Amino acid sequence: xxxxxPGTLSxxxxxxxxxxxxASQSITSSYLAWYQQKPGQAPRLLIYGASSRAAGxxxxxxxSGSGSDFTLTISRLEPEDFAVYYCQQYGSSLWTxxxxxxxxx
Amino acid sequence: xxxxxxxxxxxxxxxxxxxxxxxxxxxTLSDFDVNWVRQAPGKGLxxxxxxxxxxxGIYYAxxxxxxxTISRDNAKNSLYLQxxxxxxxxxxxxxxxxxxxxxxxxxxxGKGTTVTVSS
Numbered sequence: 001x002x003x004x005x006p007g008t009l010s011x012x013x014x015x016x017x018x019x020x021x022x023a024s025q026s027i028t029s030s031y032l033a034w035y036q037q038k039p040g041q042a043p044r045l046l047i048y049g050a051s052s053r054a055a056g057x058x059x060x061x062x063x064s065g066s067g068s069d070f071t072l073t074i075s076r077l078e079p080e081d082f083a084v085y086y087c088q089q090y091g092s093s094l095w096t097x098x099x100x101x102x103x104x105x
Numbered sequence: 106x107x108x109x110x111x112x113x114x115x116x117x118x119x120x121x122x123x124x125x126x127x128x129x130x131x132x133t134l135s136d137f138d139v140n141w142v143r144q145a146p147g148k149g150l151x152x153x154x155x156x157x158x159x160x161x162g163i164y165y166a167x168x169x170x171x172x173x174t175i176s177r178d179n180a181k182n183s184l185y186l187q188x189x190x191x192x193x194x195x196x197x198x199x200x201x202x203x204x205x206x207x208x209x210x211x212x213x214x215g216k217g218t219t220v221t222v223s224s
Contacts, residue, residue, distance in 0.1 A: 031212035042200055042217055048210035084151055090209030093164045095152035
């Protein structure tokens, strides 16, 4: 089980956002990913392998963590970053998503 | 442009069946593992099923095991999800997404197709 916190993060453009994803047991860091989803759109891959940015993702997005605690950081929020963020992990032939964190203005 | 396009969604009665399709353009889908992920109205993402590039590895979420079948036709660059014994709780937008066999993330996503199970 992946638990994301907080459920909602209320911030202003230019501020730093720190999103948490905690696994119920230790997971392989290589198998942790982060996605962004805007209303009415499909999810978009941001981070894979816990800390590798996907192609075309701005460097204000960064991922870190190991074991059971992982973090997505957005260094300076841009207007287009207000969205829902999901973490996802793989283990034992199953893929699991966290419940999501909404970043709102 | 690299993209996936889902089709086949619609309104179906409880107990009914639907077959979703996922087609790729501008890349060869047979080179990739593929996942189906769904999102119920107002809810989060739920992984549904996975198929490896060669179809040798097929996995399902417990919520759909025994009712859904994933398959692919690499000659047609397409992928399918046969959904039987549909329930109201299967109502969702269904996305197909390419998988990665090293990091197990989902790279390219389609825009989704909507399945509504209701009488």
